[in-house]
Amino acid sequence: MARSRYVLVATVLMSSVMVDVTGDYSWDYAHATFYGDIHGGGTMQGACGYGNLFSQGYGLETTALSTALFDNGLSCGACFEIQCYDDPNWCFPGTIHVTATNFCPPNYSKPNDNWCNPPLKHFDLSMPMFLKIAKYRAGIVPVQYRRIPCVKTGGMKFEINGNPYFILVLIYNVAGAGDVRDVKVKGSNTGWIQMTHNWGQNWHTQTQLVGQSLSFQVTTSDGRMVQSDDVAPAYWKFGQTFEGKQFWRI
Incomplete structure (x- = not known):
């Protein structure tokens, strides 16, 4: 059974709007455990900066990523399809879709007994997602996984925090690839500024x-x-969230 540390969650929300994203969607191999409870307790917040995962649209369709997948947080928001693999005693048929929203940190004091230690690829799923692909008593199962396009409702969200001298922007609800790799901001009196x-x-x-x-x-x-x-x-305040455009299919 998963013994989670930080919480990283992943989810895909279905909508009538599809996205067209090019990329490598081939299957790879990893392992999966779970953390939290059946209602998602212990999966909110986390190392991606997302807050209430229900209000932000991620819900329980989430996962934490090991170091090998987390990429120092840049993989936050990426969406995955996962299926239990080659273990008929513990696996259920079918796949799940999840979004990365937290980190499963390594424990170097247990080099042979921690699935989140590098270089292992590992998903620490929310309990409801794990129970869709494997039996509770399995605790840990081999899985196949692949990246998939994220499907979201509405536009990207920008939550502005900080102070007048340090502006911190959380970006979430990103469709398409899902994981943000570069951001620029422009004030009405400035040019484009690299964040x-x-x-x-x-x-x-x-x-x-x-x-x-x-x-x-x-x-x-x-x-x-x-x-x-x-x-x-121009009259925005710290703590407010605003909606922008989205990566809809062109």
């Missing part, structure tokens, strides 16, 4: 932008970029 990856899917700038409307350019791991102009009006 720095801080942690999870939080990006920051030390440029003073209070009192200006904000626009964003977001680039995902497949190289696609979406520009959302004037997402936040």
